[in-house]
Amino acid sequence: MSALDERPVTINSGGARLHAVLHLPTEPRGRALAFCHPFAEEKKCAHRSMVDAARACAEAGWAVLRFDLRGCGDSPGRFVAADLDDWRADVVAAMDAAARETGSERVGLLGLRLGAALAAQVAEEHPEVACLALWEPIVDGGRYIQQNLRRSMIKAMVTAHEGGEEDAGAARAAGALGEGTVDFDGYQVSERLREQIGAIDLLAQPRAYAGPVLVVNLTAREEVAGPLAELASAYARGQAVAVRQEPLWQRIGVIDASPTIEATLTWLEQRDD
Amino acid sequence: MTETLTATERHLFFPSAGLRVLGVLHTPTGPVRPGALIFLHGWAGYRIGPHQMFTKLARQAAEAGFPCLRFDFRGRGDSEGIAEQTTLSTMIEDAQAAVAMVCAETGVERAALIGDCSGSEVAIGAGLLDERIDSLVLWSAPIVAGDRAQADAAKRRGIYRTYLGKLFRRETWAKLLGGRLQPEMIAQALRSGGKGAGEEGATSDREIDWYRRYVDFPGEVLHIYGGNDPLTPSALAHYDELAREAGRTFDTHTVEGANHAFYSLGWETEVMDVTLQWLARRYPAGDGGDG
Numbered sequence: 001m002s003a004l005d006e007r008p009v010t011i012n013s014g015g016a017r018l019h020a021v022l023h024l025p026t027e028p029r030g031r032a033l034a035f036c037h038p039f040a041e042e043k044k045c046a047h048r049s050m051v052d053a054a055r056a057c058a059e060a061g062w063a064v065l066r067f068d069l070r071g072c073g074d075s076p077g078r079f080v081a082a083d084l085d086d087w088r089a090d091v092v093a094a095m096d097a098a099a100r101e102t103g104s105e106r107v108g109l110l111g112l113r114l115g116a117a118l119a120a121q122v123a124e125e126h127p128e129v130a131c132l133a134l135w136e137p138i139v140d141g142g143r144y145i146q147q148n149l150r151r152s153m154i155k156a157m158v159t160a161h162e163g164g165e166e167d168a169g170a171a172r173a174a175g176a177l178g179e180g181t182v183d184f185d186g187y188q189v190s191e192r193l194r195e196q197i198g199a200i201d202l203l204a205q206p207r208a209y210a211g212p213v214l215v216v217n218l219t220a221r222e223e224v225a226g227p228l229a230e231l232a233s234a235y236a237r238g239q240a241v242a243v244r245q246e247p248l249w250q251r252i253g254v255i256d257a258s259p260t261i262e263a264t265l266t267w268l269e270q271r272d273d
Numbered sequence: 274m275t276e277t278l279t280a281t282e283r284h285l286f287f288p289s290a291g292l293r294v295l296g297v298l299h300t301p302t303g304p305v306r307p308g309a310l311i312f313l314h315g316w317a318g319y320r321i322g323p324h325q326m327f328t329k330l331a332r333q334a335a336e337a338g339f340p341c342l343r344f345d346f347r348g349r350g351d352s353e354g355i356a357e358q359t360t361l362s363t364m365i366e367d368a369q370a371a372v373a374m375v376c377a378e379t380g381v382e383r384a385a386l387i388g389d390c391s392g393s394e395v396a397i398g399a400g401l402l403d404e405r406i407d408s409l410v411l412w413s414a415p416i417v418a419g420d421r422a423q424a425d426a427a428k429r430r431g432i433y434r435t436y437l438g439k440l441f442r443r444e445t446w447a448k449l450l451g452g453r454l455q456p457e458m459i460a461q462a463l464r465s466g467g468k469g470a471g472e473e474g475a476t477s478d479r480e481i482d483w484y485r486r487y488v489d490f491p492g493e494v495l496h497i498y499g500g501n502d503p504l505t506p507s508a509l510a511h512y513d514e515l516a517r518e519a520g521r522t523f524d525t526h527t528v529e530g531a532n533h534a535f536y537s538l539g540w541e542t543e544v545m546d547v548t549l550q551w552l553a554r555r556y557p558a559g560d561g562g563d564g
């Protein structure tokens with residue numbers, strides 16, 4: 001392994017301070033990526049994969065800024081106080097910081113799950129985004145919320161020991177904390193944030209972003225899942241690939257994310273346009 | 274190399290076995306208690322802990338006067354190292370390096386290890402190796418004394434038997450939203466409910482005398498378990514037996530209804546409150562240190 005040039009940095013996002021780690025390439029090529037992490041516990045599960053991806057990108061000549069959205073990871077703030085407007089502002093601040101810290105003129109975005117949806121939303125308003133790499137983006141936010149709450153309920157009911165309080169566990173997992181607030185596996189999600197995520201629909205209208213877009217489907221199948229293929233085709237320069245990879249945002253074990261990373265690097269190598 | 278994030282938190286790299294390990298040091302602004310807290314994450318986690326519990330608890334503890342360190346074991350999080358080469362033995366070495374670094378940085382001469390799941394195994398493995406470590410807080414500690422491979426295999430058999438049995442019960446399905454569930458969703462829920470690959474441990478882990486590491490630890494120990502965690506009954510019985518053999522008692526707290534990783538705000542709050550209150554009694558304010 002070559003010596004890693006990585007350093008923690010602090011980003012200012014409209015007065016909020018964000019933790020970030022800057023990965024610098026040994027042979028800079030004047031290009032950078034900002035990484036947008038997934039939601040809640042998906043971030044913890046995927047963290048090392050995102051680090052591995054950043055290191056591989058740096059080795060390929062890309063500077064990378066990985067950052068924690070406000071209230072997430074090591075960044076200050078309370079999770080329940082954040083909303084998607086804040087987080088989109090954080091993505092823009094991270095792009096600015098990546099350009100400033102690395103001297104790169106053009107900064108692309110790489111995101112996983114909700115982070116990918118945020119990146120896609122930001123690119124609609126910021127045509128200067130150099131490129132978009134979207135790993136399993138949340139295309140339908142309402143479905144995403146429902147799936148997660150059901151999964152929590154299943155987990156609570158099935159993993160309780162004999163004689164345990166299955167119903168109490170399931171009720172907690174379903175998340176009634178009081179009006180509007182959801183207990184999302186230990187993350188307190190405000191009514192506003194839940195509604196904003198529920199309103200995400202990346203297929204609702206044609207995508208205005210005109211830069212190159214890669215949509216990555218992590219799957220056991222050969223073909224790209226319908227909604228992700230549809231999303232890629234909604235972009236003028238969209239491309240979708242199916243990568244044989246387990247869902248790295250859900251697994252608790254140690255994950256080898258190299259299939260997804262290699263597919264992304266292959267696409268990034270073509271991004272001198 | 275350090276980066277100050279807030280007045281009380283800064284990221285810093287420190288060496289462990291020649292590799293750079295990343296940590297976050299929380300420094301109290303007020304009087305300092307005489308013990309530092311070092312957080313040990315689980316097998317495949319990183320320094321924020323499950324649902325950010327380490328981040329939250331370290332911030333609360335720093336406000337209460339505890340210097341705290343959250344860090345990534347080598348091969349995990351942002352630390353250097355190859356993921357597949359991480360073992361409990363390397364994690365124990367990292368924990369020792371973390372204790373040395375925190376004591377040097379803060380001037381505090383006593384340390385408590387707070388471990389989650391496999392991090393608890395690391396705490397048990399490290400506790401006896403540095404006399405500055407005089408408290409262990411063990412969240413959902415698996416059985417580590419005895420034959421580790423056999424204990425793990427038995428644990429897995431028990432968990433899967435429980436899971437599969439429930440999956441085929443009519444009442445389980447009836448409760449689950451009228452049965453409108455996809456098999457893949459159930460598979461995903463189960464996959465994310467346990468620990469990951471590699472937990473069998475390396476030869477070096479099996480050579481550790483876990484029994485002696487636990488019963489000979491001269492400090493105080495607090496166990497916290499989820500009342501609904503399938504591992505809890507056997508683990509509690511096991512550590513009760515060890516305590517009897519050691520001729521001493523260890524503190525135990527069970528969070529009623531909670532699962533293995535305390536995946537609920539109420540359970541999380543209870544775990545953090547019990548932990549912090551126990552530590553506050555162990556390291557009273559105004560008892561040494563800078564305060």
